[in-house]
Amino acid sequence: xxxxxxxxxxxxxxxxxxxxxxxxxxxxxxxxxxxxxxxxxxxxxxxxxxxxxxxxxxxxxxxxxxxxxxxxxxxxxxxxxxxxxxxxxxxxxxxxxxxxxxxxxxxxxxxxxxxxxxxxxxxxxxxxxxxxxxxxxxxxxxxxxxxxxxxxxxxxxxxxxxxxxxxxxxxxxxxxxxxxxxxxxxxxxxxxxxxxxxxxxxxxxxxxxxxxxxxxxxxxxxxxxxxxxxxxxxxxxxxxxxxxxxxxxxxxxxxxxxxxxxxxxxxxxxxxxxxxxxxxxxxxxxxxxxxxxxxxxxxxxxxxxxxxxxxxxxxxxxxxxxxxxxxxxxxxxxxxxxxxxxxxxxxxxxxxxxxxxxxxxxxxxxxxxxxxxxxxxxxxxxxxxxxxxxxxxxxxxx
Amino acid sequence: xxxxxxxxxxxxxxxxxxxxxxxxxxxxxxxxxxxxxxxxxxxxxxxxxxxxxxxxxxxxxxxxxxxxxxxxxxxxxxxxxxxxxxxxxxxxxxxxxxxxxxxxxxxxxxxxxxxxxxxxxxxxxxxxxxxxxxxxxxxxxxxxxxxxxxxxxxxxxxxxxxxxxxxxxxxxxxxxxxxxxxxxxxxxxxxxxxxxxxxxxxxxxxxxxxxxxxxxxxxxxxxxxxxxxxxxxxxxxxxxxxxxxxxxxxxxxxxxxxxxxxxxxxxxxxxxxxxxxxxxxxxxxxxxxxxxxxxxxxxxxxxxxxxxxxxxxxxxxxxxxxxxxxxxxxxxxxxxxxxxxxxxxxxxxxxxxxxxxxxxxxxxxxxxxxxxxxxxxxxxxxxxxxxxxxxxxxxxxx
Numbered sequence: 001x002x003x004x005x006x007x008x009x010x011x012x013x014x015x016x017x018x019x020x021x022x023x024x025x026x027x028x029x030x031x032x033x034x035x036x037x038x039x040x041x042x043x044x045x046x047x048x049x050x051x052x053x054x055x056x057x058x059x060x061x062x063x064x065x066x067x068x069x070x071x072x073x074x075x076x077x078x079x080x081x082x083x084x085x086x087x088x089x090x091x092x093x094x095x096x097x098x099x100x101x102x103x104x105x106x107x108x109x110x111x112x113x114x115x116x117x118x119x120x121x122x123x124x125x126x127x128x129x130x131x132x133x134x135x136x137x138x139x140x141x142x143x144x145x146x147x148x149x150x151x152x153x154x155x156x157x158x159x160x161x162x163x164x165x166x167x168x169x170x171x172x173x174x175x176x177x178x179x180x181x182x183x184x185x186x187x188x189x190x191x192x193x194x195x196x197x198x199x200x201x202x203x204x205x206x207x208x209x210x211x212x213x214x215x216x217x218x219x220x221x222x223x224x225x226x227x228x229x230x231x232x233x234x235x236x237x238x239x240x241x242x243x244x245x246x247x248x249x250x251x252x253x254x255x256x257x258x259x260x261x262x263x264x265x266x267x268x269x270x271x272x273x274x275x276x277x278x279x280x281x282x283x284x285x286x287x288x289x290x291x292x293x294x295x296x297x298x299x300x301x302x303x304x305x306x307x308x309x310x311x312x313x314x315x316x317x318x319x320x321x322x323x324x325x326x327x328x329x330x331x332x333x334x335x336x337x338x339x340x341x342x343x344x345x346x347x348x349x350x351x352x353x354x355x356x357x358x359x360x361x362x363x364x365x366x367x368x369x370x371x372x373x374x375x376x377x378x379x380x381x382x383x384x385x386x387x388x389x390x391x392x393x394x395x396x397x398x
Numbered sequence: 399x400x401x402x403x404x405x406x407x408x409x410x411x412x413x414x415x416x417x418x419x420x421x422x423x424x425x426x427x428x429x430x431x432x433x434x435x436x437x438x439x440x441x442x443x444x445x446x447x448x449x450x451x452x453x454x455x456x457x458x459x460x461x462x463x464x465x466x467x468x469x470x471x472x473x474x475x476x477x478x479x480x481x482x483x484x485x486x487x488x489x490x491x492x493x494x495x496x497x498x499x500x501x502x503x504x505x506x507x508x509x510x511x512x513x514x515x516x517x518x519x520x521x522x523x524x525x526x527x528x529x530x531x532x533x534x535x536x537x538x539x540x541x542x543x544x545x546x547x548x549x550x551x552x553x554x555x556x557x558x559x560x561x562x563x564x565x566x567x568x569x570x571x572x573x574x575x576x577x578x579x580x581x582x583x584x585x586x587x588x589x590x591x592x593x594x595x596x597x598x599x600x601x602x603x604x605x606x607x608x609x610x611x612x613x614x615x616x617x618x619x620x621x622x623x624x625x626x627x628x629x630x631x632x633x634x635x636x637x638x639x640x641x642x643x644x645x646x647x648x649x650x651x652x653x654x655x656x657x658x659x660x661x662x663x664x665x666x667x668x669x670x671x672x673x674x675x676x677x678x679x680x681x682x683x684x685x686x687x688x689x690x691x692x693x694x695x696x697x698x699x700x701x702x703x704x705x706x707x708x709x710x711x712x713x714x715x716x717x718x719x720x721x722x723x724x725x726x727x728x729x730x731x732x733x734x735x736x737x738x739x740x741x742x743x744x745x746x747x748x749x750x751x752x753x754x755x756x757x758x759x760x761x762x763x764x765x766x767x768x769x770x771x772x773x774x775x776x777x778x779x780x781x782x783x784x785x786x787x788x789x790x791x792x793x794x795x796x
Contacts, residue, residue: 002594002623008506008655017464017661045459053669054452061443061639061673066415096494096641099663107530108406112510128662132505134532196400225400241459241668243494243641257406263415264526265497270639271451271669275459 011131015124015356022339023350031343034382036370037335037350039174039320041238043290043373045275049237052278053271064270066262068094068246072277076246079280083206085218085229091250093258094268094276098204098232098245102126105228105247106133108258109198114165116200119151121323121357121364123174123202138164139359144325144367147314148176150184156191166198166228167191172205172214175357175369176323177298177316185215192226199223202230205319207287210295212317224250233272235320237279242272294320297372297379304383305370308390310397322370323354329395331355331368337393344388347381409529413522413754420737421748429741432780434768435733435748437572437718439636441688441771443673447635450676451669462668464660466492466644470675474644477678481604483616483627489648491656492666492674496602496630496643500524503626503645504531506656507596512563514598517549519721519755519762521572521600536562537757542723542765545712546574548582554589564596564626565589570603570612573755573767574721575696575714583613590624597621600628603717605685608693610715622648631670633718635677640670692718695770695777702781703768706788708795720768721752727793729753729766735791742786745779 016038023033067073073089080087095101102125110116112134118126120139130137140155142148156167167188172179180188192199201217217227232245247258298315301322305313310327328334331353338348352371354364372379390396414436421431465471471487478485493499500523508514510532516524518537528535538553540546554565565586570577578586590597599615615625630643645656696713699720703711708725726732729751736746750769752762770777788794 002596002649002651004506004651004655005509005512007509008652008658011655011658011662013658014464014661040461042458044457050454050457050459054454056448056452059442059448060440061448061637061670063438063638066412096667097663103663108402111403111405112532114403125662125664128658132530132659132662134510198400239459240461241665243665243667251400253400253402254406257402257409260406260409260411260526261530263412264409264523264530265495265501266523267639267641269494269641269667269670272459272667 007131012124012127016352019335019339019350022336026339026348030346032347033339034347034349034374034378034385036372036374036382037352039235039371039373040240041235041320041373042375043238043293045238046279046282046286048282049239049275049279052274056271056274061270064267064273066267067092067259068268069273069277072273075277075280083216085216087218087248087250091248091255093247093255093262094273095245095247096268097243098202098230098234099125101230101232101245101247102202103129103132104258104261105200105230106130106135107261108254109228110135110165113163115161115163116166116168117156117159117164118168118359120359121175121354122359123170124356126168137359141360141363142176142178144312144314144323148173148178148323150180150187153187153191160195164195164197166200168200168202170202170204172209172318174205174319175321175354177319177321179209179212179317180215181212182215185217185220189220189223193223197226198228199226200228200230204232204235207236208291208294208320209318210291210298218248228254233276233279239272239275239279242275243269244272244276294372297376298322300376300379301370301372301383304380308387311390320372322372323367324370325366326368326390327397328366328390328393329397330365333395334393335368338389342389344385347385349382349385405529410522410525414750417733417737417748420734424737424746428744430745431737432745432747432772432776432783434770434772434780435750437633437769437771438638439633439718439771440773441636441691443636444677444680444684446680447637447673447677451672454669454672459668462665462671464665465490465657466666467671467675470671473675473678481614483614485616485646485648489646489653491645491653491660492671493643493645494666495641496600496628496632497523499628499630499643499645500600501527501530502656502659503598503628504528504533505659506652507626508533508563511561513559513561514564514566515554515557515562516566516757518757519573519752520757521568522754524566535757539758539761540574540576542710542712542721546571546576546721548578548585551585551589558593562593562595564598566598566600568600568602570607570716572603572717573719573752575717575719577607577610577715578613579610580613583615583618587618587621591621595624596626597624598626598628602630602633605634606689606692606718607716608689608696616646626652631674631677637670637673637677640673641667642670642674692770695774696720698774698777699768699770699781702778706785709788718770720770721765722768723764724766724788725795726764726788726791727795728763731793732791733766736787740787742783745783747780747783
């Protein structure tokens with residue numbers, strides 16, 4: 001009898017996609033579904049970025065360099081310079097999305113059985129890459145009541161074992177929207193230096209900070225050997241389908257080993273590298289406009305949520321996600337019920353139950369993640385739906 | 399002291415790229431280098447394929463479905479139908495190049511410590527993906543003297559252990575160019591059925607067969623649960639940089655598990671899916687033209703090689719590679735010497751030493767792989783260089 005692998009069985013299904021069949025069924029019944037469940041921005045990819053791809057002039061769609069086109073990597077040096085990160089182009093490996101940067105980092109730095117500490121809730125797909133790499137994710141809890149701030153040092157220290165090889169963060173955070181401040185980043189650095197750990201820093205949402213400035217892990221002094229930056233153009237330029245990211249580090253041993261993983265898969269996608277390169281020449285105010293749009297959506301969403309009886313939503317400092325606590329028995333049930341059994345004026349809303357973002361079983365059962373990736377009109381309607389739904393949901397807690 | 403992972407150390411450097419610094423140095427000296435070392439075709443990507451990408455009309459570069467656009471998968475059903483493979487669109491997962499299909503197949507079907515039998519010499523990057531998946535590659539030797547035909551059944555049987563989970567082939571073969579015939583394919587099927595093994599069949603070069611017809615593993619009757627097809631548009635349409643491939647199987651358990659790996663990395667690249675979809679509407683004679691071109695190159699290359707004293711090159715039945723035995727001490731040394739110390743009329747040739755394509759240490763030391771991906775004028779000049787080089791190489795065997 002043929003068997004699939006143990007890891008194939010262990011591999012978690014995507015928590016943000018598992019409700020999709022219920023959404024499809026709702027749509028077949030004629031119900032409009034507002035998608036706040038997935039981080040797919042509705043903001044248009046900047047026209048110059050798309051035009052650059054339209055105007056490519058090669059005749060053979062060749063492999064690029066395994067580390068990405070040199071012209072793109074040199075351009076990325078400019079980009080990083082603008083955010084205060086001094087880096088050489090050969091310290092950048094262009095990856096197939098941020099996803100591949102995460103996989104390469106885990107594969108390069110950790111062996112099967114090794115552990116990586118991640119504050120929970122965290123980006124659910126870290127679990128998937130950890131299963132691929134045989135790595136154990138050790139979650140330490142950040143709390144909705146403190147707005148998901150960095151857990152205290154003693155929680156990290158308590159979680160460290162001889163197998164711990166690194167700490168992974170996402171800043172600003174998906175799913176919580178929390179923006180780690182400079183003091184918290186220094187704290188992380190100190191722990192990593194003291195215990196000889198890698199600091200994996202996923203900075204996919206760097207430009208989307210509303211209540212403070214962004215501290216990149218590559219700003220930290222004296223941590224050059226420890227910091228592995230994981231990056232992507234997906235959210236920055238609404239270019240999710242391009243599948244272009246980057247692994248950036250000043251640690252040459254890590255770079256050299258990561259390059260072998262990059263060579264094995266030959267090269268990152270050629271077309272979207274053109275997009276990524278063109279994006280770096282966007283006008284300086286591009287991010288101001290996008291940031292202002294996301295911020296006004298955040299304000300609408302968070303205000304509406306906190307006006308609902310029994311709902312608590314800390315104000316996120318960055319990214320385009322918010323986590324909210326709902327007065328329901330269980331958000332897995334509630335989110336499915338929203339699609340299966342509820343509609344308000346022919347509409348409903350799709351949310352991501354938070355349980356999939358926690359590593360500790362049982363946590364997140366009262367929480368949902370909301371991605372504010374829709375325009376404010378739709379967002380307001382989605383909030384109307386949620387408000388009505390909470391009034392009539394049979395599993396509402398009193 | 400920070401360490402990289404054991405697997406990061408184990409990961410093999412690319413054997414076809416390790417000579418690159420020597421090629422770059424030669425070019426800096428003004429020497430023209432003919433690249434027969436890498437399977438990057440010079441044949442133009444068909445204009446309608448590139449035009450389809452130029453004329454995309456979306457405004458947001460969104461994630462596609464994790465299994466690839468449904469429209470593309472439905473189109474692929476047409477394509478497979480034309481090569482006699484009856485498949486449903488939901489039995490196809492579009493991957494990021496054939497590379498990702500190989501990785502997903504290993505991750506889904508094999509656990510760390512499991513074994514996969516591969517006739518050697520084989521595509522060197524199988525080693526890399528095996529290291530990522532913790533899988534042990536068990537090579538069994540195919541011999542240049544028999545043109546690299548499938549090794550006898552008893553060699554497979556002797557290699558099978560309780561940890562053996564599959565056999566992997568590439569048909570027609572990279573690096574040997576060998577085309578497995580229908581009888582050999584049935585033999586492989588029988589072994590897989592008898593020993594409950596997966597048959598991983600990499601058919602990247604399906605259309606490039608010169609001395610027989612292609613038998614796909616998906617043509618084999620009664621092996622639906624065993625066969626995992628690994629595919630790519632890279633060579634078929636000279637579209638290597640697109641990074642679009644596919645994992646195709648009728649085994650639903652494998653598909654469901656592979657989909658979880660696909661979901662973790664969100665989606666394959668969007669732009670090149672457009673290219674892949676357009677390619678399926680190319681005129682019916684597209685492959686005739688391309689095949690004829692490769693075949694005439696093969697004829698030139700193989701004839702020239704066998705005319706050189708002490709050189710032996712079996713006539714490859716497919717793909718665009720040939721393996722040749724050279725009268726030299728060691729082809730690693732010879733290939734480096736070609737770049738470092740040799741030129742003829744200001745020109746030299748870059749070849750891939752075969753040692754990197756063998757799993758058994760010590761094999762392949764007299765062999766090189768040549769990719770006939772250059773036009774015939776360049777190919778003839780490259781053969782002139784090789785001929786002269788063999789006359790003067792200090793490590794020539796008598």
